[in-house]
Structures are given as structure tokens and as C-alpha cells.
Amino acid sequence: MTYRLAIFDLDGTLADSFPWFVGIMDQVADRHGFEPIAKEDIETVRGLGAREIIRRQRVPIWRMPLIAADLRRRKARDLGSIPLFPGVEAMLGSLAARGVVCALVSSDAEDNVRRALGVSARSVTHFACGAALFGKAKKFRQVLRRTGIPAHQAIAIGDEVRDAEAAVKAGIAFGAVTWGYATPEALRRTRPALVFERMDEVLAKLG
Numbered sequence: 001m002t003y004r005l006a007i008f009d010l011d012g013t014l015a016d017s018f019p020w021f022v023g024i025m026d027q028v029a030d031r032h033g034f035e036p037i038a039k040e041d042i043e044t045v046r047g048l049g050a051r052e053i054i055r056r057q058r059v060p061i062w063r064m065p066l067i068a069a070d071l072r073r074r075k076a077r078d079l080g081s082i083p084l085f086p087g088v089e090a091m092l093g094s095l096a097a098r099g100v101v102c103a104l105v106s107s108d109a110e111d112n113v114r115r116a117l118g119v120s121a122r123s124v125t126h127f128a129c130g131a132a133l134f135g136k137a138k139k140f141r142q143v144l145r146r147t148g149i150p151a152h153q154a155i156a157i158g159d160e161v162r163d164a165e166a167a168v169k170a171g172i173a174f175g176a177v178t179w180g181y182a183t184p185e186a187l188r189r190t191r192p193a194l195v196f197e198r199m200d201e202v203l204a205k206l207g
Contacts, residue, residue: 003173004099004153004154006100006102006202007155008104008124009180010104011159012159012160012180014104015085016083016084017075018180024078025037032059033060034057034059034063035057068107075112085179085199087199087200090203091203092123093123095203101147102123103125103147105128105139106130109130112129113129126147128143139166140172141170154172155173157174157176159180159181160181174190178195179199
């Protein structure tokens with residue numbers, strides 16, 4: 001299958017933000033009144049979907065917008081300590097050079113996203129940011145409308161089960177990267193169209 005549009009996630013897919021996320025979660029949990037993730041439970045949680053994690057940690061649903069805003073503020077403050085994964089700049093640049101339209105959908109603010117990408121942002125032609133935790137499908141459809149590319153020629157590339165769920169809702173394929181937040185086993189259970197175990201495989205399989 002040839003894909004003309006690749007819609008990337010940021011955290012855990014292009015940016016190596018999981019260590020940062022683990023480091024701040026105790027503070028965020030204390031501030032917003034939910035159960036912190038014990039260090040010995042991190043691998044277990046990585047195998048769960050976002051809804052399961054919310055239930056498990058007893059996150060108050062009504063606080064989700066406040067938690068998201070808090071995370072965006074903290075992320076903006078700490079961006080200098082959150083690197084991109086090696087090979088991101090070359091991969092995005094090569095895809096764009098080969099005619100693949102690159103887009104980015106994130107729950108983070110667009111300013112954070114562009115700052116995180118740095119010079120790699122030049123290879124991304126469409127940004128749809130600020131999505132709610134379970135609002136990515138709407139953003140995927142927004143990118144499809146902007147580009148005019150049919151859904152069957154688009155693929156969402158991400159590292160979480162919710163990325164796969166959103167892709168299904170939007171009617172596009174899902175490509176799973178195995179180096180992010182969710183475990184490879186959890187991602188494979190979503191039956192992705194493609195699985196990427198290394199950054200260079202994204203270019204090899206799409207370009």
C-alpha cells in the first residue's frame with residue numbers, strides 16, 4: 001500500500017518524552033488528586049489503554065482538561081530537556097522530499113510542538129494540535145480535509161493504543177512505533193497496518 005499522507009504523533013513517537021513524563025507524574029497526581037503510578041507498576045501501565053489507565057489511577061474525569069493544561073505548561077517549561085529520537089530530522093526530511101505529505105496531530109499546544117521539533121518542523125506541512133485526550137479522530141479528519149488526500153491513502157503513526165483507536169474512527173490506517181509509551185505487545189493487539197521497530201523503518205516502509 002502506498003501512503004501519500006503520514007500523520008505523526010509527537011510524544012513517544014518523535015520526541016523521547018516518556019522519561020520526562022514519569023519524572024513529573026507524582027507532582028501532577030498530587031496536585032490533581034489521583035493515584036500516582038508506582039515505579040514498579042510502570043511496565044504494567046504501559047500495556048494498558050488510556051481509558052484503563054484513567055480508571056486504574058482513579059483520575060477524576062472532570063479534571064482532565066485541567067490536567068492537560070498543567071501538562072502543557074510543564075512541557076513548555078521543560079522542552080529543553082526533552083530530545084527528539086535520533087533520526088527524526090532525516091526521516092521527516094526524506095519523506096517530504098519523496099512527496100509524502102507529513103502532518104502532526106498532538107494534544108499538546110502547537111507552539112510546544114514546533115519548539116520540540118526545531119528545524120524538523122520545516123518538513124511538516126500541517127499541524128492539528130490541542131486535541132482532547134480522546135479527540136484525535138476529529139483532528140485526523142481535519143487533516144484529511146485540509147490536504148484533500150483520501151483516507152485510504154493516509155496513515156497515522158503513533159505509540160499509544162488511543163492513536164490506533166482514533167485512526168480506526170477516522171477511517172485511516174495505523175502504523176505503530178515500538179519505542180514509545182505503550183508496549184509493543186499492546187500495540188500489536190490493535191492490528192496495525194505497519195509496525196516500526198526502528199526510526200529508519202518509517203522511511204523504508206513509507207518512502
